[in-house]
Amino acid sequence: MRKYNVDLVYGIYDDEEKLLQAIRKAKSQHLDIFDVYTPFPVHGMEKALGLSESRLHIAGFVYGALGTLTAFLGMTWIFTKDWPIIFGGKPYWSVPAFIPITFELTVLFAAWGMTITFYTICGLWPGVKNPQIDLRTTDDKFCLAFDMTAVNESVAKSLLAESGAEEINTKTI
Amino acid sequence: MSGGVVAPVRRPLVEGHKTYHQITEDLCSPTEKSPTRAWVLAFIVAVSVLAFGLFCICWTIWFGIGAWGANRTIGWAYDITNFVWWIGIGHAGTLISAILLLFRQRWRTGVNRAAEAMTIFAVICAALFPVIHVGRVWVVFYFLPYPNTRGSLWPNFNSPLLWDVFAISTYFSVSLLFWYTGLVPDFASIRNRASGFRKKVYNSLSFGWTGSAKHWQRWESLSLVLAGLSTPLVLSVHTIVSFDFATSVIPGWHTTIFPPYFVAGAIFSGFAMVQTLMVMTRKILNLQDYITLEHIESMNKVILVTGTIVGVAYLTELFIAWYSGYIYEQFAFFNRAMGVYWWSYFGMMACNVISPQIFWVKKFRRSVFVTFFMSIFVNIGMWFERFVIIATTLARDYLPSSWSYYRPTWVEIGIFVGTIGLFFTLYMIFTRVAPVVAIAEIKHILKVGGNQYIGENANHGHHDKSHTTSVDHH
Structure with missing residues (x-):
């Protein structure tokens, strides 16, 4: 099993619009986003996250x-x-x-x-077991995760709470 | 994608006020429940038919091609007919998954997964025929260009038959990649609902997919490029299949209309097979909310258009044969329509050109019953088309002394029926292990295609079931 060994604080959303708002807010506050997990490709995500175009x-x-x-x-x-x-x-x-x-x-x-x-x-191959934060992110939940070494935990938590996260948790993966 | 009201002129692509979770539930559950009795019975039938096909293949390999009805004059007959028929069927899957993706036809999401699966299984069935026909199956790898101790002696790269080898193997493997890449996120959805051994298997199948944003971005980029590659590929495959005939100097085969005519016919027959499968699948797996009448109607429109194109091609062929002033060409076409195989020409015309015209009527386009029977008709008609082109042309060649008649033996019929068994066996296994409708893609279009988001329904804060039916009349 692959491990990143990072301490994460993350929020779970039930709607992609709330997630996008949260991402935009985090970006405007210059918070480093560890990763975002969604059940389907969300429209406008690349722009919100500022991902560079895939080569x-x-x-x-x-x-x-x-x-x-x-x-x-x-x-x-x-x-x-x-x-x-x-x-x-x-x-x-x-x-x-x-x-x-x-x-x-x-x-x-x-x-x-x-x-x-x-x-x-x-890093996807048969037999690879990538760590997952929440199993429901392949169903109907959207997850926004911050690395606690890069982002202050309480700042992240308040951002997640304000942007309408259903659940806020911490986890090491 | 959201934040506004979807125009009321849009027709819903997903019925039944689905939520994301319900979509997962509806589409994963067929792989989780134990099979129904109807499935088990149908599976036993399919496997038995397949077993008989295998027996006939072994018979052919043991006794040689002499076990078939093909003779010196008619060297290509039943098996090449079946080969072209199956390859043509495969084309609809790629058309739906690739060309409709490039054209942004969102309705494709309801049917693309199953149609692509159909493509792969149809190509497997098709490839069997030329492989068996070479006679010495055990040296079939001579087709491939590899350094060997005979020279190296290479295959003839100028031959359309070798182009076929390259076209079909490329088509098969690229379709497989495209299909599987689409399946990976959905396998992850199943994995995350599973436990124990099943979880292990699906983790392997899903390649450890997590749904990370960067992965999705690359996944979309890959899907788009694969669609872009598959589009010319699918057109090339049937073009090259038609070259098998068009580059020869046989009257009736040596025509420049063949490539577009074959491609249109392929799409025509492929959509018919998709309809056959979808009508049954949506009923048995209870997927009427995902594979809606809207999808069936759209596909019937494609059948109407391509059937008419094929009809125009038939008439063009007749006209050009007459207009060419070339007696051999004229005879070939006269013989097709009025010769010993007149009945197959009649079957082709009736099933391919005349019968699809009923789809001008909206009521028939939206009728599941009519669609199912029409899809069978079209498949029979397209089989006849290939038979007409291949067997009737060869039966009356330049030398009247070698004129001949062809009828298939039980062995050939057994192999053909066996491939139908193989096709349904594979398809039925597919419905048990993978989501028949692409889960992630349906969720992606839910907010533009879900019936609760469309037009005035979306304006009312909440909606009850009675609104669902009213959407149809917009």
């Missing part, structure tokens, strides 16, 4: 380009250098006929590369 799609482009090159250069090498064969009187280097496989490998590499990257950078 995953750039990685996807690189993997895709790798696939294009692998397929096209591979077929070129095979049919012009390694074992040239004439098919139906066409030239050895018959580029139009390479297009379908080049396209398919582009998609294949981009999709697999991105997906594997996604799970790796998120």
Whole structure:
């Protein structure tokens, strides 16, 4: 089991609007948010948290380009250098006929590369047991957590209470 | 997403005043309860049919392709028909999950999970046929380009049949990634309700998902790019399948209309299969609030449009054959409609072009009963279409001395029926282990698509059940 070993103070909300308000408030008070857990992707969350845009799609482009090159250069090498064969009187280097496989490998590499990257950078794999603050955050509750070493506990608690948290607790994960 | 009133012209996507917790409850519980008797019975039937299919596959491998009705003239018949049919069915899943995501069609959330599952299972069924047809199944890996001791001798990258290998394996694996990535948060929802061994299994399946904000952000980014990749991919797959025919020099196959015509037909048959499954699933699992009549109507509209496109393609083919002035082409089409297999052409026209026209009538589009029967019709019609293209064309080739007739043997029919058994076995297992409707995505659209948030209902502070029905008439 993975452990962060941090002492957290957290609030549980029953509505994403309250959560977003709380996040905005914390941001305006320059409080460091440890993490937010929600049952679904909440619209406007990235902006409220000030998350930088994910660079995953750039990685996807690189993997895709790798696939294009692998397929096209591979077929070129095979049919012009390694074992040239004439098919139906066409030239050895018959580029139009390479297009379908080049396209398919582009998609294949981009999709697999991105997906594997996604799970790796998120630390998600079969058998990984990531610590969870509250099991209801995959159901209908929204959790906002502060690291007590970064944020004063009483400040955090009053913010959570004022913004309408149903429950306020502390936990070490 | 919220903070205002959703326009009353919007139709609800989720009925029944659901809360987030109720959504979790409704969609997780089918995986938690023990199966009903109806499920067990249906599962036994599906597995038995699958077992018979496996027996027929073993029979084919043992005795060889001679166990089939295919002959020297008609080398491609039943199995390639089935292959194209299944691949086509798969296309609707990707269309719903990817293309409708890019077009921001929110109604897709009710059906995308099951449709994607259908895609994956249909592709598995499809891939079986060419693999068996090669005859020596045990050396089927010769398809793949790998360094070998025979040269290396590579496969022919200029051949549409090899493009097919790449297209279908890419399609299968990318669809699987897309589907599974969508499932991960929902498996976490099940895990957090479970205990003991079940919890362990679902923790593994959910990859330790927690729902952290950064993860969700990346998850959305990944889903969007996978949708963007899947969109041209799904169009390429049936295009390449049509190249198997279109790049040949057989009259009736050698036509440039094939790629768009095959893709439209694929979407058509795929939506029909989605309807068949959804009509049964929503009833059996009690999901009428999530897979609503609205969804069924939307899909029937797609069936109407694509069925009509397919009809236009049939007529275009006939016109071009006549207009080309090429007697072999003219004969091929005359033979299709009036030759020995006239009945399959008739079946195709009746099921694919004429029968979907009843969906111009709103009452029929919204009728579950009509939808179910129509979906079966369309699937039969699309099977006939592939049979018409493949078998009738080959039966009358250039040389009258080699003209022949094809009828399937029991072994071929057994394999086909077996794949239907395989498809339903996999689908039924899926309904037991995974939420059939994407939980997180439904919660995401609840405040724009939930019936309590729509139009004037949302203006009244509270609402009772009687308002639910009135929403339909907006």
